[in-house]
Amino acid sequence: MRRIKLSVNGVTYEHEVEPRLLLVHYLREGLNLTGTMVGCNTSNCGACTVLLNGQSVKSCTLFAVQADGHEITTVQGLQSNGEWHPMQTAFHENHGLQCGYCTPGMILASVSYLKENPNPNEEEIREALEGNYCRCTGYENIVKAVQQAAGQTS
């Protein structure tokens, strides 16, 4: 067992964890933050995307011990003072949610990407989301949502 101390959605946690515990399982089962999904388990689908120090990462491909000393943001930590993050609002207004399973990962990957490129075009958005799969509907509304959020944050 290994002692870790990290910040998740602004709250500091300290836990003894097994080194092989994946970050996604720590978040879901250790902290009960079930907004982060388990999808493919192979680093492909992006359902488990969270922010590590503000940058998108796949929490199924990170051990919880690697997050020691770092800041994690999950979809449940995006809102502030009861106000949705502009990306959450944009997904809501454009019906980017669809079945909802990929949504937390889509939103966090998009939030991370707009920090790197605040004014992306449609093609750039599609490329930036290549590591996040929708398996129920398609990407039209998701891309529209990111375009709307980009317009607001730029």
Add this chain to the structure above:
Amino acid sequence: MIPVAFDYEVAESVDHAIELLGQYGDESKLLAGGHSLIPIMRLRLAAPAVLIDLGKLENLRYVRDGGDHLKIGAMTRHRDLAFNEMVAQHCGIVGYTAGLLGDPSVQHRGTIGGTLSHGDASGDMPSVITALEGSIVVQGPNGERVVKAADFFQDYLVTDLGEQEVVTEVRVPKLNGNTGWSYKKFSRRSQDWAMVGVAAVVERSNGSIGSARIALTAMGATPLRATSVEQALSGAPRDAVAEAAQSADEGTSPASDSAASAEFRRHLARVWTKRAVEEALSR
């Protein structure tokens, strides 16, 4: 999909990592970004007893001007390289290829030192560093040594890295204005491994080709230079490319697997070598 249990050590410095490697021997494995290692541990294709995490070694995360070359710290993340201005200016093929690996979330974690140490001949960066004739700086108990890319990749997933050695830096030449580059990767879906990849670094000379360095991805156990194409293009006119590329698969030994047959890979190597060299000439 849960890895076999392991012990976990955090390296506080390169020297500490070397010491830990000495202590645990071949039961241990270095963990950099983890985007090659963790997936194979989850599949239980790898089960190291001890992981030595290099994640705290931020001092190995840099791009520096080395005069005629760039020095890239081993823990530099792919995403850092994709957005690095010095890389874009002097050795664009490295930044371009880093931006092609996996997806942005993978690039936020994966490191150049990690992908080279993993030594997968289906990986893109090993071919690019091979075509650039770059070198890899390795540190061990007896100090530092600099290994040419051509000597570093030895066999399928086997590199020149000793049991107690750590990759600390990658060196790539600064490309002059007469040198164009291209990396072409062919795969079915955006995140897939390359069925075949071609890295081309081509020097132009008075309207014709001066010299060409071409390395192939997934055409054998290591990145392979397309030497017969390189020879045919040396000092050749630009319209010699199509014919020269016909020998791109000479001396290669591609595998047949679920992604592509060996014969198809040979075909792809010829087609994409032509396209890569043409793009390099125009860039």
